[in-house]
Amino acid sequence: MDTTKTWRLGIHIDEHDDQTHARAHLVTKDSELTGLGIARLNPRDTDVPEIGDELAVARALLDLAHQLLEAAAGDIESVTHQRGAISL
Known part of the structure; x- marks a missing residue:
């Protein structure tokens, strides 16, 4: 069976x-993480935003990946x- 699913991922940085x-906020048909x-x-480092x-985003995505693995x-x-x- 062929299916297409859309999961929405939003990244918010402040x-x-x-x-x-x-x-990193993930929304699927059945859940949100x-x-x-x-x-x-x-x-001591130069400020390069x-x-x-x-x-910060990489760490948020890693956290999200671990949550997805736990859910699976x-x-x-x-x-x-x-x-x-x-x-992983």
């Missing part, structure tokens, strides 16, 4: 107090009644 905060990431500027954005493992357990072990 900066304050030398920290960049990122939120949000990953969070933070990047901090080292006072793009680098903070990249680090839980779904496997509910179907097979065996512990689902999934890793």
Whole structure:
């Protein structure tokens, strides 16, 4: 069976107090998950906002990826009644 699904992913970035905060919000037909990431500027480093954005977003996406893996493992357990072990 051929199917097409659309999952929406939004990235929100804000900066304050030398920290960049990122939120990756995923919406599917059945669920919503949000990953969070933070990047901090080292006072000795040159302030390049793009680098903070990249680090914070990467960390938020990693957090989201781990949540997706946990959800998949839980779904496997509910179907097979065996512990689902999934890793990156």
